[in-house]
Amino acid sequence: MxxxxxxxxxxxxxxxxxxxxxxxxxxxxxxxxxxxxxxxxxxxxxxxxxxxxxxxxxxxxxxxxxxxxxxxxxxxxxxxxxxxxxxxxxxxxxxxxxxxxxxxxxxxxxxxxxxxxxxxxxxxxxxxxxxxxxxxxxxxxxxxxxxxxxxxxxxxxxxxxxxxxxxxxxxxxxxxxxxxxxxxxxxxxxxxxxxxxALGAVLLSTLLAAVVSQASLAPLARISAQLDRISAGEFDLKPLESGDELGQVSTKITQIGHQLRGVREIFSTLRENLNQIMSGLEDGLLLFTPDGRAVMVSPAVEKFLGVPADALLGRPADEIFPAGHPLRQALRLEGNQFAPVAAAEVVLNGASGADPGASGSGRRVGLSVQVITEGGTRMGSLVTLRDLESLERISTQLQLSERLAALGRVTAGVAHEVKNPLNSMRLWLENLKNALPENQEIPQQAVKVLDTEIDRLDRVVKRFLDFTRPVELHLQEINVAELLAEVVGVARPQMDRARIEPVTQFPGDILTVNVDRELLKQALLNLVLNAIEAMPNGGRLTLTLARRGEMAEVSVADTGCGIAPEHRSRIFQLFFTTRPGGSGIGLASAFLIVQLHNGSIDFESEVGRGTTFRVGLPLAL
Ligand SMILES: Nc1ncnc2c1ncn2[C@@H]1O[C@H](COP(=O)(O)OP(=O)(O)O)[C@@H](O)[C@H]1O
Ligand SMILES: [Mg+2]
Structure with a gap:
């Protein structure tokens, strides 16, 4: 009672x-x-x-x-x-x-x-x-x-x-x-x-006690109301105006209210920062309490475990990684207790419920477990999951863009040094042309060849310069699906000629990105034209648009010849081409444009079956 x-x-x-x-x-x-x-x-x-x-x-x-x-x-x-x-x-x-x-x-x-x-x-x-x-x-x-x-x-x-x-x-x-x-x-x-x-005394004292307690406990009710307001988040309270102990308590509660507001502000900023950091992480992070409950899960964990991060919060480790789970052995999980793991590698295949978009054969996941201790007491465990393949991809992309930048620096100088002598060569060639006698076959021929070669050299240098010239981006918000439809429209005549059937798969919702419209259109058109050129005898060109987290992903898939393994590392290089009459500029400039928009570009290819290029662009906020 x-x-x-x-x-x-x-x-x-x-x-x-x-x-x-x-x-x-x-x-x-x-x-x-x-x-x-x-x-x-x-x-x-x-x-x-x-x-x-x-x-x-x-x-x-x-x-x-x-x-x-x-x-x-x-x-x-x-x-x-x-x-x-x-x-x-x-x-x-x-x-x-x-x-x-x-x-x-x-x-x-x-x-x-x-x-x-x-x-x-x-x-x-x-x-x-x-x-x-x-x-x-x-x-x-x-x-x-x-x-x-x-x-x-x-x-x-x-x-x-x-x-x-x-x-x-x-x-x-x-x-x-x-x-x-x-x-x-x-x-x-x-x-x-x-x-x-006795009866009289008891009755009288009860009555008196009731009156006295009513009067003396009234401030307590007000203090309780004060506490209620603090717990409801109202921190700026005035203390009760009374000089006794209750008044002192009330003043202290008011001070605590102020401190609490400070603490709450710090806490929410911290949490916001932490959430921001976590959501930006490529790695999957899971933080467990000493008794093995997940208290912090980064959104990227979904890529590895196939379960949204929110659904994992508060669940015990034993439930997240049940017996038979592909990660369990590598995690060295005993009941709900983790043991430290410096680095382990596990191959996750699609069946484990990992990334539904992962391509069949399985992907390599790096894993580590840190047991956090303070003064000998176990404070918790941190499990880190890392997609090793995408790491490798990122590092190749980084190498490529570094190379591109270096190339830009070198070629800018070279191009100017080449352009001026070329101009004077052309002038002297004009003079030579006029000075040559009409009937001499061979010198005439030679001058003609020199002329076309100088032209070719000039064009190459021009392209070089074009490519390395710093571009100014005119950003605007565009609907990616619309832009893709436009690209298909431009390439329509070539497709008809090669008897290529275009297929588009666009999502129901509108995906917008903040980009330079003309540049992006050029980049996508390059991919589409390459795909058409890879299918001289007809085929199917599939353009897909999808949302991947905070990115819009465009994929251009063809059923063409594919890219030979020995060419795969070179196709983004400037002037690399396998096609007679090819310039080797298309992919290099597509790469550059995507880089300029903080995007990503990669591809998958199988000789004889086809190639798929994927472009990821950050969605407009
Ligand atoms: N869809 C594709 N299918 C097969 N090979 C391709 C495809 N796209 C590009 N390539 C290869 O990449 C090379 C470079 O392409 P690119 O930079 O556009 O230059 P170009 O088209 O002038 O050859 C091409 O020569 C070709 O070998
Ligand atoms: Mg091309």
Whole structure:
């Protein structure tokens, strides 16, 4: 059972008061009971004393009147005393008066040495043996509980006894009996008073405690409301204006609120940064708690495990990599515990649920596990997954673009150095042409050949210069599908001529990229023209557009001759061509253009079956 603080406070106060009141009431009742019994004893003693004096006087009166015992025998003496007492009116008056005075005295009897009643307030006892009563002193000396039990139990008779002598000789006793039932009526009002007092005190204290707790706990309710607001994200609070401890607590809560706001801001910035970093990662990262639950998963993990990162969060390692999982052995996972793995390589095939777009045979994945410890305590484990093939591809692309840049630097100079001599050669050739006699066959022929060769050289240098000239990009947002349709339109006559059937596969949603429209169109057209040239006897040209994460991917697939393995590393090089009349500029410039747009370009090819070029471009935000 949960009690409110106010109720607890009230209840405790009431109980405390009840305890104190019960204690004082008990003491009061004990004293009262003692007093009543003592009074009863005193009174019985007084009565006994009075009766004693009166009895004494009665005997003296009898002597005065000349009465005397018949003989010295004890029986006659006894009879004489009985007569003297019994006939004395004063004694009877005293006895009656004492009995009538108050309810306490129950019976007054004078007995002889054999306990036989000589005089008694109860006429039935006269001449009878009077039973011995328990002394009232015994009740006075018994403990409080026994006293109450006796007083409130069935009525009992107690007595005060005063020995009664005749001359020097003991003769009998005066017995004053008091009844317990009569004591009850003396104690009860006191008990009742104590009861009412206790009840009153408890009620009053409960009421007071309720009022006081209400008043003193009110600031607590406001502090609680303050905390509620902080947990709801309202950090700028004013503290309660009160100088006591609650006011201090409230001020501290306000300070905590301010600190919390700072912490939350730092935390959300951190989280944002972390998410940004994670989403930009090519590697799949999984961070596990010491008990093996995934607490951070980078989006790239989906490429390796085929499950979205969000779906993995909070799941135990044993569930993410169940027994039989292709990565499990390399991860050295025991239950939910990772062991450190410096570097391992695993081949994932399509069936493992990895990248659905992966090409059948499987891909190589690099894997490492770092166990994070701090001061000897295990803090967690970090699993890193890396696509080794795409790494290799990226490094070839990097090499290519570096080479391209170097080429650009070299050729720029060379081109200028070649262009000027070429111009002067052409001038001198013109002069030579005019100066040659009309009829000389061979020099005429030679000049013609020189002329065309100089032209060819000039064109090559021009292309060189074109290629290496720094380009200025005119970026605009374009719909990639539209641009592709345009490219197909431009290449349509060539396709018709070669009996090539174009197929387009565009997604339902619009993909836009921020690019230089003319340059990109040129690059895509180069790929399409190459594909057409690879299928002189007809075939199928498939243009596909798809979204891959944050990229738009265009693929140009043909069913042509394919690229021989020994040419694959060279096809992006400037002036590399295998075609008679080819320039070797198409792919080089496509590569350059894609690089300028922070894109990627690669290809897959199989001799005799066809080639697919893939261009990735960052989607416009
Ligand atoms: N779709 C393709 N199929 C087969 N080979 C291709 C394809 N695209 C390009 N190539 C090869 O790459 C070489 C370079 O192409 P490119 O730079 O466009 O120059 P060019 O078209 O002038 O030969 C081509 O000569 C050809 O061998
Ligand atoms: Mg070409």
């Amino acid at each position: 949960k009690l409110r603080l106010k109720t607890k406070f009230t209840l405790t106060t009431s109980l405390l008061v009840l305890g104190v009141v019960a204690l004082t009431s008990t003491l009061y009742v004990i004293t009262l009971t003692h007093q009543v019994i003592r009074q009863a004893e005193d009174r019985a003693q007084q009565v006994a004393q009075k009766v004693f004096f009166q009895a004494d006087r009665a005997l003296a009166d009898a002597v005065k009147e000349g009465a005397a015992p018949a003989s010295e025998s004890p029986a006659d003496l006894r009879e004489y005393v009985r007569q003297s007492l019994f006939q004395n009116v004063g004694l009877h008056t005293v006895i009656d008066a004492e009995l009538g005075y108050g309810p306490l005295i129950y019976e007054v009897t004078i007995v002889d040495g054999n306990d036989t009643a000589l005089v008694s307030s109860d006429a039935r006892l006269l001449g009878q043996a009077v039973p011995l009563r328990i002394p009232l002193k015994q009740l006075a000396h018994s403990n409080f509980v026994d006293q109450l039990r006796i007083i409130y139990g069935p009525p009992r008779v107690y007595a005060v006894v005063l020995p009664f002598n005749l001359g020097k000789e003991p003769f009998g006793e005066i017995r004053i009996a008091a009844q317990t039932g009569l004591l009850r009526s003396e104690v009860s009002p006191g008990l009742r008073r104590a009861g009412w007092f």
